[in-house]
Amino acid sequence: AELSPEGDQVFLLEQRELPGVERYVTLGTAAEVAEGIRAMVVRGAPAIGIAAAYGMALAARAAQTEDAEGYLAAMRQAGAILDAARPTAVNLSWAVRRALALAASHAHQGGAERAEAMAALGRAIHRDDVEACRAMGRLGAAHMPDEGAVLTHCNAGALATGGYGTALGVIRAAIEAGKRIRVLADETRPYLQGARLTAWELQKDGVNVEVLADSMAGWLMQRGEIKAVVVGADRIARNGDVANKIGTYAVACLAKHHGIPFYVAAPWSTVDLATPDGSAIPIEERSSEEVAVIGGKRMMPEGVRARHPAFDVTPAALVTAIFTERGAAAPGEIARLAG
Amino acid sequence: AELSPEGDQVFLLEQRELPGVERYVTLGTAAEVAEGIRAMVVRGAPAIGIAAAYGMALAARAAQTEDAEGYLAAMRQAGAILDAARPTAVNLSWAVRRALALAASHAHQGGAERAEAMAALGRAIHRDDVEACRAMGRLGAAHMPDEGAVLTHCNAGALATGGYGTALGVIRAAIEAGKRIRVLADETRPYLQGARLTAWELQKDGVNVEVLADSMAGWLMQRGEIKAVVVGADRIARNGDVANKIGTYAVACLAKHHGIPFYVAAPWSTVDLATPDGSAIPIEERSSEEVAVIGGKRMMPEGVRARHPAFDVTPAALVTAIFTERGAAAPGEIARLAG
Numbered sequence: 001a002e003l004s005p006e007g008d009q010v011f012l013l014e015q016r017e018l019p020g021v022e023r024y025v026t027l028g029t030a031a032e033v034a035e036g037i038r039a040m041v042v043r044g045a046p047a048i049g050i051a052a053a054y055g056m057a058l059a060a061r062a063a064q065t066e067d068a069e070g071y072l073a074a075m076r077q078a079g080a081i082l083d084a085a086r087p088t089a090v091n092l093s094w095a096v097r098r099a100l101a102l103a104a105s106h107a108h109q110g111g112a113e114r115a116e117a118m119a120a121l122g123r124a125i126h127r128d129d130v131e132a133c134r135a136m137g138r139l140g141a142a143h144m145p146d147e148g149a150v151l152t153h154c155n156a157g158a159l160a161t162g163g164y165g166t167a168l169g170v171i172r173a174a175i176e177a178g179k180r181i182r183v184l185a186d187e188t189r190p191y192l193q194g195a196r197l198t199a200w201e202l203q204k205d206g207v208n209v210e211v212l213a214d215s216m217a218g219w220l221m222q223r224g225e226i227k228a229v230v231v232g233a234d235r236i237a238r239n240g241d242v243a244n245k246i247g248t249y250a251v252a253c254l255a256k257h258h259g260i261p262f263y264v265a266a267p268w269s270t271v272d273l274a275t276p277d278g279s280a281i282p283i284e285e286r287s288s289e290e291v292a293v294i295g296g297k298r299m300m301p302e303g304v305r306a307r308h309p310a311f312d313v314t315p316a317a318l319v320t321a322i323f324t325e326r327g328a329a330a331p332g333e334i335a336r337l338a339g
Numbered sequence: 340a341e342l343s344p345e346g347d348q349v350f351l352l353e354q355r356e357l358p359g360v361e362r363y364v365t366l367g368t369a370a371e372v373a374e375g376i377r378a379m380v381v382r383g384a385p386a387i388g389i390a391a392a393y394g395m396a397l398a399a400r401a402a403q404t405e406d407a408e409g410y411l412a413a414m415r416q417a418g419a420i421l422d423a424a425r426p427t428a429v430n431l432s433w434a435v436r437r438a439l440a441l442a443a444s445h446a447h448q449g450g451a452e453r454a455e456a457m458a459a460l461g462r463a464i465h466r467d468d469v470e471a472c473r474a475m476g477r478l479g480a481a482h483m484p485d486e487g488a489v490l491t492h493c494n495a496g497a498l499a500t501g502g503y504g505t506a507l508g509v510i511r512a513a514i515e516a517g518k519r520i521r522v523l524a525d526e527t528r529p530y531l532q533g534a535r536l537t538a539w540e541l542q543k544d545g546v547n548v549e550v551l552a553d554s555m556a557g558w559l560m561q562r563g564e565i566k567a568v569v570v571g572a573d574r575i576a577r578n579g580d581v582a583n584k585i586g587t588y589a590v591a592c593l594a595k596h597h598g599i600p601f602y603v604a605a606p607w608s609t610v611d612l613a614t615p616d617g618s619a620i621p622i623e624e625r626s627s628e629e630v631a632v633i634g635g636k637r638m639m640p641e642g643v644r645a646r647h648p649a650f651d652v653t654p655a656a657l658v659t660a661i662f663t664e665r666g667a668a669a670p671g672e673i674a675r676l677a678g
Binding site: 184192195196199203210213249250253254294299301303307 | 359492523525526527529538539550551552553554555556557558559586593595596630631633634635636637638642643644645646648
């Protein structure tokens, strides 16, 4: 996500059309940004947090002529619309909360000033996220193998963040540090973020990447081909339980079964200390159609439904370590990084 | 697969176009049948064994004017072509071997007589397979839960066999016996046999079936929704190791992790006592394109390759029991059923 210099438009790379088409969509209101998040034009917990912050900037600009009360009402409404777009990734409500706190603090200032400050907040959240990715990348890189294949699930890369990536940031940093790592990317049904996005951005970087159907990871582990797993997160509970893209839990079980380390990389904005454990994390259910139809073609009989939990929860016990910009920690120790 | 009454054509339901299109292809030579098996017009270990037997019948018909020596040479050549079509399912070489044994025993008979006998062998292998499915279904049904969801992977149904199915035969028999079972069908990437075929044939039978992406099974197990797993097999080694569609191994690991019984149903023709254990089973590698392109659309960047092991091996230790028409057995005891 990018905010225009005038603060009146948000640009989103249309991720649903990658890798075939590279196209940006232009959004002019917070409601349009919310719809872009809901429809997964942009996805990835940190990226939707950034997009939401930019959406709040659009709302502040639209409310320039409002008095303080009208401004706060408009911002609260925009925040509610953005917050409702998707339930699982906590970065969304985290960004909205930061924007609303700023709104409360500056509601009595002039409209242009408020809009400018809200745009600046969005850009700061964006910039901080890239820095967080770099920092957790450096920390996590030390845990990567010196050579061999690292498995990742979904896309936790530049496309899912402000840039550089969380899980892919760890891999990028390891490669920058001279480790000879190649990447095995789960294709990640139903949206194929691994095949479409992870493969695309790693190929651009010249990283050796191969795609596998999600069902193949267990077998490649059994054959000794996978040295480590690293994934991103949509929400990390206080006890270290990790919500992430559906299929992450199965990968974590398989890694445990094969004695392979399983790492999670996420910015601190993904850690939700208000959620005691994974059972309290809302798991988004999306439509059957998104599973049934692939690339425009229906792959199931009409009248049969597909299940579509969009996320799952990996218990802390299956996680070797979590990397954040505040440090690396065993999942059970994550709350200590709150400082 | 069906052989025409004249024994001069084999009809295969074009399974690659299901469920959108129901179309039969007509094949006139053993080489065409081999190509249909290689290209997965027909798939499923018992079904390709039957198709191969019918292919041998076409070869016998084509060699009617040959003398004994010419007939045997033609049959050996047809057998070699069919046998090479796919490596993992042992039913293919089993059927070819039976046809070649018959050819050796009747090579000196008249051409029409030989062709008729070879067609009769194909029909007997077909009929025996349906009976085997019914028998293992009755045996396996007793092991199914009285109610709840049973998970299956790939298609081990009527479409994969002479009819009724192996894993789906067990489920059908359990439902016929009054058990209130619903089916969760892994979509089974890359070919989507679960979404396209299992859902299609169970819907036709009025069985409650839902499809899930392969990555979802672990999470549904964790949520307590899956009571048992039942799958087919492409080859069962003497020690009880089971080769089956890629992803089966991961499902078996997940079932073990969650304490859920994992059953295999297969005709005796799938048991290969000449193979000591799973490490001796050849695992077919298929093309990257079959993973990269879904429904005619490329879902990965050009220049990135996908892995495509078509099968995996589930060690006997992860298998609760194997159902065959000769009885149910713990996997380590399977050789005892040889009798």
